[in-house]
Amino acid sequence: MKIEVSLLAGQQLKASFADHEIISDQSISAGGNAEHPEPFDYFLSSMPMCAAFYMRKFCQQRDIETTGLSFTQEVITLDESNPYKKKVSMKVTLPTDFPKKYEKAILAAANTCTVKKVIQATPEFEVELVK
Template identity: 25%
Template sequence: MTGSTPQTLGTSHPQAVDLHRLEVVHVEGDAYTVDVREHRLQVDQPLEAGGTDTAPTPTELFAASLATCVAFYAGRYLHRHGLPQAGLRVRTEFAMATDRPPRVTSMRLVIDTPPELPQQRRAALLAVASHCTVHNTLHEPPEIDIELAP
């Protein structure tokens, strides 16, 4: 994939610092590949939704994005304070709306901390993890433009 290196945005995005690119390409049916830098992911739909269930859905990746961001921030906190990361886990569940438009209506994340984490560090770890980039973005949504290529 070309153009995956962060670039400075022009004046149309004055608050953003770097432009990151990825590309999504149709494979077959409801399956798509996502190229991010030198990495390739795949998405699909479950059988009951008409897909072939070869990969997570985009919505599951959305939830995974938040969960992995929380885990990353928690892990960095532990590392910064010389605490072990073994046993760190983030469990996530989300609920879908039953009305329109289709959307995630709630998410619950539970951080399983390493057993050696001192009690006095738990609140700080939670505060740090709760301010991960994805969580912040959900609280202050970006401007989103969807357009057709010329």
Template identity: 40%
Template sequence: MALIEVKFPGGARVDAHMKGHVIATDQPTYAGGEDSASAPFDLFLASIATCAGFYALSFCEHKGISTEGLSLSMDTVKNPETKMIEKVNLNLVLPKDFPEKYTDAIKRSMDLCVVKKHLFNPPEFEINAH
């Protein structure tokens, strides 16, 4: 169980304290914040990209493949009516000497991302107020 304590340091900033770390968030200026940190939804998107990136990195390290030149970018497509993201594109750039025989395998490895898996089997949410 991960306990996250949320603090409100002022303005639109909301900080999460978890496992000895502070994850600072803020809202963009157009939403009433100072844009001093990433917005919570941006962190959610970054968690998808960094999780997939971790699995790609781990795959290369496990196979003894150099990660020089390995990079990952992610872009999203929003539904114009719902304003919700309907597609996530993960774009992996492989190292120049990456063995072609492992291309499908590294993509399958990235599919193991636990953040992505939670999107397909979301948890139940319960909100309590005291």
């Protein structure tokens, strides 16, 4: 997937890919207007959205009602001297009538999230100058 980023006014950025665009901004303390999420917020949001997608597909394939099904994520800094050392805590809330026999299976479905799997595989990064 190719993503092109354009610099917009202030601290806003536009990422364009396929037929989509995402606008980001920075907090006021970082010189932005806080009109859009920051890039890191989009990154963090992609994990629970991905997991929720797989949970919904799991339920749809079994005709299980999804009303009341939710997924939350909290990101905790583990070491104040290293702001990159994080713990990602994810919690699934099931509807009261969710079939008990599928409880472990829906957690397995959430764990198939592609975003999480790519992070766990430690992707390689390369930044190069193009003239």
